[in-house]
Amino acid sequence: MSTKISHLGTRLLWLALGVGPGIYHIVAGILSHSLGRSLEGVGMIFMGAACFLQAGFIGSQGRSLKDPTQDRAIGSPGMRNLLTLLGGAFILTGLLLGFVFNL
Secondary structure, three states, X not given: OOOOOOXXXXXXXXXXHHHXXXXXXXXXXXXXXXXXXXXXXXXXXXXXXXXXHOOXXXXXXXXXXXXXXXXXXXXXXXXXXXXXXXXXXXXXXXXXXXXXXXX
């Protein structure tokens, strides 16, 4: 097992695309007293972490590999799946609370 993380730039991009808006939504939710918006932010951070562990590849790089997600993934599949499911659950709950119940 190699300790070198492959495609670190792509991983950091996906992490930033999840954590950046996630922090913004959490702060905006706290300032506007919106629980739904804060939960969406937590979900985005979970999704950013999941995408960091299992980075999607941009361009022809991903098409040239047989199974790019399993060959280049970090951590156990259970942990990645848990982060993805938690992120989706928090985002959906936040959207439901924000738009349906106006919380």
